Amino acid sequence: MSKVGEEITAHFPEINTHRIDEKRVEVNTDKGYLLSLLNFLKDGGYDHLGLISCVDRMEDGVLQLVYVLSRYAQDESVPGPDPTLVVKIPLSREEPTIVSSMGVFINAEPYERELYEMFGIDFTGHPRLDPLFLERDYDIPPLRKDFDTRRYVTEEFETIPPVED
Amino acid sequence: MEILRQRDTGPTTRELELYFGPQHLGMVGNFSITLNVKGDRIVSAEANPGYLHRGFEKLMEERNWIQNFPLVCRVNVIEPGSMEMVYSMAVEDLAGIEVPERGEYIRCIYLELSRVASHLFGLWAYSKMLGFETVGGWAMYHRDLILDLFEELTGGRVYNIYIWPGGVRRDLPEGFIGRVKRTLHEIGGKVPDYNKTFFENRVFHERARGIGVVGKDEAKEMGGTGQVLRAAGQEYDIRKVDPYGVYDEVDWEVHTREEGDAYSRIMVIRDEMIESVHMVFKLLKDIPDGPAYNKVPNPFKWRIPEGETYVRLESSRGELGLYLLSDGGQRPYRAHFRTPSYPHGLTVLEKALDGESISDTGNIMISLYVTAPEIDR
Numbered sequence: 001m002s003k004v005g006e007e008i009t010a011h012f013p014e015i016n017t018h019r020i021d022e023k024r025v026e027v028n029t030d031k032g033y034l035l036s037l038l039n040f041l042k043d044g045g046y047d048h049l050g051l052i053s054c055v056d057r058m059e060d061g062v063l064q065l066v067y068v069l070s071r072y073a074q075d076e077s078v079p080g081p082d083p084t085l086v087v088k089i090p091l092s093r094e095e096p097t098i099v100s101s102m103g104v105f106i107n108a109e110p111y112e113r114e115l116y117e118m119f120g121i122d123f124t125g126h127p128r129l130d131p132l133f134l135e136r137d138y139d140i141p142p143l144r145k146d147f148d149t150r151r152y153v154t155e156e157f158e159t160i161p162p163v164e165d
Numbered sequence: 166m167e168i169l170r171q172r173d174t175g176p177t178t179r180e181l182e183l184y185f186g187p188q189h190l191g192m193v194g195n196f197s198i199t200l201n202v203k204g205d206r207i208v209s210a211e212a213n214p215g216y217l218h219r220g221f222e223k224l225m226e227e228r229n230w231i232q233n234f235p236l237v238c239r240v241n242v243i244e245p246g247s248m249e250m251v252y253s254m255a256v257e258d259l260a261g262i263e264v265p266e267r268g269e270y271i272r273c274i275y276l277e278l279s280r281v282a283s284h285l286f287g288l289w290a291y292s293k294m295l296g297f298e299t300v301g302g303w304a305m306y307h308r309d310l311i312l313d314l315f316e317e318l319t320g321g322r323v324y325n326i327y328i329w330p331g332g333v334r335r336d337l338p339e340g341f342i343g344r345v346k347r348t349l350h351e352i353g354g355k356v357p358d359y360n361k362t363f364f365e366n367r368v369f370h371e372r373a374r375g376i377g378v379v380g381k382d383e384a385k386e387m388g389g390t391g392q393v394l395r396a397a398g399q400e401y402d403i404r405k406v407d408p409y410g411v412y413d414e415v416d417w418e419v420h421t422r423e424e425g426d427a428y429s430r431i432m433v434i435r436d437e438m439i440e441s442v443h444m445v446f447k448l449l450k451d452i453p454d455g456p457a458y459n460k461v462p463n464p465f466k467w468r469i470p471e472g473e474t475y476v477r478l479e480s481s482r483g484e485l486g487l488y489l490l491s492d493g494g495q496r497p498y499r500a501h502f503r504t505p506s507y508p509h510g511l512t513v514l515e516k517a518l519d520g521e522s523i524s525d526t527g528n529i530m531i532s533l534y535v536t537a538p539e540i541d542r
Contacts, residue, residue, distance in 0.1 A: 023407065024475060049388055050477070051503035053488050066488060068475055068503065072385055072394075072401055081407045086475055107388030110511040133215035133541055143223055 003078050004046070004085065011040060019083070027087045031065075031098045034089060038104040041069055046085055048072050052101075052111035054119045056093075058145040063096050063119055065089040091121065100126040118143035178203050185526055187216045194242065194537030196510065198530075202523055210518040212511050218541040225500045230256055230330075231464035233497065238324045240502055241539045243286050246279030247480035249328040251502075254409065254476040255489040256330045260469045263459060266411075268332030270452045273410045275318075275327055277441040277448070278345070281352070282311040283481035284438040291431055291531045292363055295372055300363045307352045314345060332458025342449055349442050356439065364435060373428035377517040377529035380425050387516065388508035391483025392534055396433045397425035403479035415451065417444045427532035434534070468495055482506055482534050502542055510535035 002025050005017035015029045015037065029037060038049075050068040057064055067087040075082050091098060100123040101108045112123040113132040120141035123129060140147045186197030195216035201208040221236050228236070237252040238245035250272065257264065264272075289304040312322045317338060319325040327333055363369055379389065381397040394401050402419045404412040420436035422429035461467065471493040477486040483505030492498040510533070517529050 047385060050484065050486055051475075051488060051501065053499075053501040055490060055499045068486065068488065070407075070477075072399065074406065084407075084475055084477070105388070106386050107508045107512045110507065133218040135215070142220070147223075149220075149223060149227070 002083050003075070004041075004044070004083065007044060008037070008040070012037065020086075023081065023083055025083045025085050027085055029087065029089060031089050031091065034101060035099060035104060037087065038067070038069075038101055041085065042104055045071050045073065045075060049101075049105040049107055050084070052108060052115065054115050054121065054143075056119065056143070056145045058093070061093045062090045063093055063121060065091060065098065065115075065121070067101075096121040097124060098122075099124050102126060117141070120144070180208060183523070186213075189527060189530075194541075196535070196537035196540070198514070198518070198526065200518070200523065200526070205523045207518050207521050207523060207526070210515050212514055214511065214537065214540045216541070217538045221542050222500050222502070225497050227496065229464065229495045230467055230469060230497070231461075233500075234326045234329075235324065238326060239538070240504065240542055241480065241482075241485075241536055242323075243536050244279050244283035244481045245324050245326075246276050246328065247478060247485055249326060250276060251476060251478055251480075251485050251487045252489075253328050253330045254478065255474050255487045256469065258474040258476060259472050259489065259491050260330065262331045262461065264332050265456045265459060266453050267336075267455045268457045268459075269411045270448055271333050271337060271457055272328055273412065273415075274345070274445055274448050274452075275333070276410070277445045278311050278314065280441050280481045281438050281445075282308045282315075284434050284441075285311075287434055287481075287531070287534055288359075288363075288431075288438075294527050294531055295369060297363055297366075297369075300359065303355060303359070307355065310348045310351065314341075314348060317341065317344070329458065329461070331461050332456075334458070336457040342452075345445065345449065349445060353439075353442055359435075364432070369431075370428065372525075372528060373431060373532070374424075374426060376427040376525050377521060377532060378424070378426045379513055379517050383516065384425070384513065387512045389483070389513055391479070391481075391505050391509075392430045392433045392437075393483065393509055393513060395419065395421045396429035398423045403477055403484055407477060409476075409478055411448070415444060415447050417447070427528055430532045430534070466495075468493060477503070480505060482536070482539070483509065502539075504539040504542070506535045506537075506539040509533045510537070510540045 002019050005025050008015055008017050008027060017025055017027045019025050046069045048070045050070055053066040055064045069085040071082045100112055112126050115121045116123060116129050117131040117134060118141055180201055180203050183200045183202055185200050187195040197213045199211045221240060224236055225233050238248045240248050285304045285308040289301045292300040315325050316322045319327050379393055379397060381399050384394045384397050398421055400419045400421050405419055417440055420433055422433055469491045471491055473490040475486060475488045477484055485505055486503030488501040490498040514533055
């Protein structure tokens with residue numbers, strides 16, 4: 001068990017953590033704890049939000065949000081490199097909503113916009129939740145597993161006549 | 166630049182909306198910014214990425230583990246070496262592959278050479294933007310000398326795919342170490358000239374000092390890494406914080422500055438370039454004998470056990486991470502790159518442009534060292 005894992009479990013008994021290996025600690029929680037957990041971790045020195053990602057677990061009906069957190073300053077009380085935290089939050093695939101974490105980490109802004117666009121996750125309280133990269137509208141958000149790239153390309157672009165010499 | 170819309174904000178000054186980019190000298194690749202300006206001062210800026218979105222992360226789910234290499238190295242066009250490395254590290258972690266010590270040394274030598282090549286490219290862009298054609302020419306020439314070395318390694322000048330799960334694709338060719346030393350001596354011998362013509366030049370000082378200031382706390386708030394953070398006085402380098410390869414076995418230091426402006430960011434890049442050259446010499450001195458790689462299974466039948474990982478390393482631009490998932494199949498289930506330009510180009514840039522002059526937009530963009538393909542992926 002890592003030091004940060006123990007601290008989390010001591011403060012939030014409902015959240016379970018486990019050490020994957022030397023460099024990583026996994027934290028599993030649900031969306032109600034997000035802001036209090038992020039605030040707690042930020043105050044405890046985990047002040048660098050590296051990434052917000054999402055995994056579409058279609059067979060479980062779950063979109064799994066992943067927050068990767070690390071430290072800017074080394075924790076002197078523990079020898080060796082500090083582990084990276086991987087916080088996982090499951091959301092329902094039908095109605096994925098979660099509160100925006102921009103109030104804790106400003107750089108969550110583009111990540112949340114990207115996930116809104118690519119997975120259709122609604123981040124409540126986000127000031128400009130509009131598409132970041134793409135210009136077309138899609139029925140299914142394109143990075144979800146049921147979005148068929150091949151079929152989309154065929155249907156969308158087959159009607160364009162080939163260039164003649 | 167094209168004036169999109171004029172807004173009446175009073176009798177004396179008008180606020181204008183300017184569209185900056187997507188083709189611009191201040192950016193590698195295509196990227197645009199919408200600037201709200203009053204006179205020639207920027208009131209607010211909004212970054213518009215997406216011109217280079219190629220959907221690599223979705224495509225990677227359709228290709229097998231080895232087929233993904235050509236995609237991965239195109240995420241950062243300027244420095245593909247670190248992209249190969251981060252993907253290899255993630256695959257090795259999932260599949261449990263070890264790298265022999267010589268392989269780790271060769272990887273670090275290759276990565277440091279790519280860092281120098283990438284910084285020289287950055288120096289080319291920055292000096293050209295300020296009008297130093299000669300310095301730009303030298304930098305491009307010296308970068309080309311390093312690309313010659315890469316060409317000898319793999320036949321490719323830019324997209325080498327030299328780093329491979331289990332080590333590198335093949336051992337160094339005969340006499341290669343001597344040629345690396347000769348090239349680095351040639352580049353190092355030019356440093357006094359670079360200093361005299363560019364780094365100590367008044368024009369550079371006056372154009373770069375106090376421009377695009379990002380303080381230490383601000384940079385940390387906004388997820389800054391790499392030069393953005395080190396130029397503001399925070400000693401943060403993944404090679405020290407979370408060592409990989411053999412960076413903890415060789416003696417080197419992290420260079421920082423205090424001011425956090427464009428000048429200090431460029432000077433940090435210069436210092437790092439020199440440090441990397443020294444590091445390559447040290448690595449070449451200590452390089453052990455032995456195998457350079459461990460064999461990977463047949464790429465066409467290779468299945469990687471179920472699992473997930475997040476690995477990170479220090480690319481030439483900052484913290485580069487990869488979140489990679491396997492469901493036990495022949496292809497990744499999900500891949501997501503944490504690229505350093507993402508926070509720098511989207512969050513930090515908007516903040517750094519506030520209150521600056523329009524003519525410094527390119528200056529700030531290059532000094533933040535953003536590459537557009539890394540943002541869009």
